[in-house]
Amino acid sequence: MEYAQTQFSGCRPPSPSSLGAGLRLALALGTAALALPSTAAQAAGTLAGTDIVNVAQATYDSPEGSTPITIDSNKVTIKVDELLDVTVVSSDPGDVASAPGLSAQVLSYQVTNSGNGSEAFTLSADTTKPGDEFDSVFEQTILDSNGNGVYDPGVDTLYTPGTNDPVLAPDESIAVFILSTIPAAAGDGDRAEIELSAVANTGHGTPGTIFAGQGDGGGDAVIGSTGARDADSGFFVIQASDVTLTKSATITDPFGGAQPVPGAVILYQLVATTVGSGDLVNLVISDDIPAETTYRSGTITLEGAPLGDADNDGDAGSFADDSIAVALGTVPGGQTRTITFQVTVD
Template sequence: MTRPEKQDCEWRSHPLAAIPVRWRLSLAAGAAALFMTPVSAQAAGTIAGTDIVNVAQATFDGPSGGPPVTIDSNIVTIKVDELLDVTVVSSDPGDIATSPALTGQASTYQVTNTGNGDEAFTLSADTAKPGDEFDTTFEQIILDTNGNGVYDPGVDTIYTPGTNDPVLAPDESVTVFILSTIPASASDADRAEIELSAVAKTGSGTPGDIFAGQGDGGGDAVVGSTGASDEASGFFVIQAAEITLVKSATVTDPFGGAEAVPGAVIRYQLVATTTGTGNLTNLAITDDIPADTTYNAESITLEGAALTDAPGDADAGAFDGSSITVSLGTVPGGQTRTITFQVTID
């Protein structure tokens, strides 16, 4: 092939320099096919630090009917910034039933990194929210070490802000517990609000705020739609129960009257009444046999049904030689139990 005259073309050091300038095409970034590095998509999109690579191509017929020629544009690389987002939700299905003066009462939350980069989160608890009936006393925030979603004392990790802030990958969650002490002054059916907050350690603020160069993977960090902070509340409700016990007696003497003479029978009646929204657990009623009387064997009744004296048998009654006991088990508030037994005056 005869080299063209200089006025017809120019020669360059480019690999395609053998092609006359008049045959070349000027390249633009969007002139041809786009090549992107594959990435895995998460809830918040492409992972922070991913390089998006863009190369354009131009293809044209070779000179003198030769094979097609392809040339590449310059490479354009854009690094994906970190989006800072987080969600906090209560994991309790409803109000947590508790009682006055209890300690170590746990409310449960789920903290999820909804951003697109690894991020640490600072946690805080608020147990003095306005508008509820009582405030608990904050004890500790606990991280669910074994991941079973249940607070395990001595197994799960005590959280210390700035020391073991949870670092979560995109879409990763951690279960968090807030431990509280219930005040002795709390009343039946009162509620207390307990709030957990999580804030991205890189920063938070108005959506779109930028923390230059601080993103995971080397790019910027950009505040997402949550403001890079979120909070959620759980609630305790007092389910307390109280009991009143009223005792009465009737006397039947040997002569058909009601005089308390030797040989007269005293029938004692015990009426236990529970109130409140909670339960009384392992409720038992005990009454000592009075001095100068003798217990009448097998005389215990519960709701009019006879009970045996033998301790530890199938029914609720027992006589141990000096007192009677009726074991009522768990009794909800708003219930009444009536017990009777008899003695004879010596």
Template sequence: MKSNVVAVLALVMVVLFGAASAQAGGTAPGVDITNKATATYTVGTASVTKDSNTTHLIVAELINVNVTWQDAGSVLVAPGAEDGLLTFRVTNTGNGTETFPLSLNMALLGDNFDPLLCSPSSVYLDTNNNGVYDAGVDSAYVAGTNDPTLAADAYKTVFILGDIPATVVDTDTGKSALTASAATVTGSSVAGTLYAGAGDSGSDAIVGTSTASDTDTGTYLVSNVTVSVAKSQTVSDPFGGTSAVPGATIQYTLLVTVTGTGTAVGVTLTDPMPANTTYTAGTLTLNTLALSDAKDGDSGDVGGTTTGYVTVSLGSLTSTSATQTIVFKVTIN
């Protein structure tokens, strides 16, 4: 008698992952990716299950880093200025924890001057992680001592301080470059290079597309902005002439102009009342528009901010701003 065997084969692929964090760099190094196939079938009325062997694959550490200059544009500085501030961010874009020694280069080509190293240090780490340089709070960077150690996706803000030579002129630029390089990579940094057992959890470490090192450059721009004030006077006496006699009126005109690059912030003009004169009420104007004598919502006052002075606030001015014209009158006592 011949027995009938009916078999149905089902292949089930079961992939088991360890506890891996969701991160931009991918699965964490050291995670064991296991894989096992299962066949289920029937022989007659019997159900049979057979498992394959289990394969194991340990995820390697992929080493990548990104350095980015954070300032919105060139940082404005004046000739001879000290501690010009550039802000950078070093981000671990790999999948494991990595330490990144830093290096600074202030002698770059393609600019007009080399910024000077500051004392005691030109590189500081954002100790309180607020993204703002705090003198006396943020730590000076010492290579080999406090190299930033960053988990995957973590970053450290780094501040570069540079002194500006006194000999620079308006519109000159000076550049500084910050480089972060992974400490694990002690030899070749060619992408794909493997360092056996050097990764997290004893995994292999592999150089990523960043070549485990990155550099970005920040720029100082010399802004020798200058505010100039030219003052003139005209006299009208009670007889229709221009003699400076008691009762004559003096009209003062002040012209405010700006030259150079950058912005003069919070420009305020003050002018004391000359001795032996009395301010003529209601004569203060800015660009032909009348200003009240009292200290109120407009841009000027007479004696309100400082007794005996005309005060006019002009705000922020650049070389493209129109000439600011201030006029007021006094009478000779």
């Protein structure tokens, strides 16, 4: 181990007798007598480019035994290197529901500079990850330009790699959106994985790798624990729905039989069955009154409960222009709705 000699100036050297009698030397190597103000801690510690300044001191009594004399060492300055780190996290709370054939379907992510210097990042999306049931078709990567965390078409910024790579300060995050088209062949319950990755533009690789002189603030850049590259995935899930409609008729003639003679009453029954894991929105069942028959007013029912004929009477049924209609609203998959109405054979 080598020890540095400290040179003293500004006073006459003490005599051997005074050294033996009263010299008390307190050398505090590593004590920062002169230092820059402290900086608030960031995700990766002190900001890149910060100078760490250190000065040691020696204090001893003067030969006359009066005021102590203090001598400063030379100043040692160390510039903090930039640590390159990044994290990517999916922002969606779970699988995002979609349906076959839809475009501009959105998955959301958050990219955070977890290093200690300002850094630009290159983003890339992978919609062809193995192990899922289908691949969505990549459309665009969008940067959240207004910072609200929600994709706003026409407001947020189209991302072009190498042109507008996001530059993030330490601990700064940006929301990123990946837009995709869902193929028409995707089936109910199928999932698609989409991965967003972010890579530091200064460099990435094995933690501890040094890029000399390329750090923010003029120091070196050092690869951090993430390898200056991170990725996370979001998922689409198909919630496809459909409806089957079955119609049947029961005839009651004036003579107690079931013959379709004039004056006979036909009871039509419509059974709507929804299938799939999604919801059918604004489902409406309608049926034209057949020619050579007359609708019997007030005979529409839904699940056995009577419905009115007027459009504005507050219930789901209506009769207009020789057609009945029942508005079922949003119906989840796997349910049935039964509707009946009556006509008289002319």
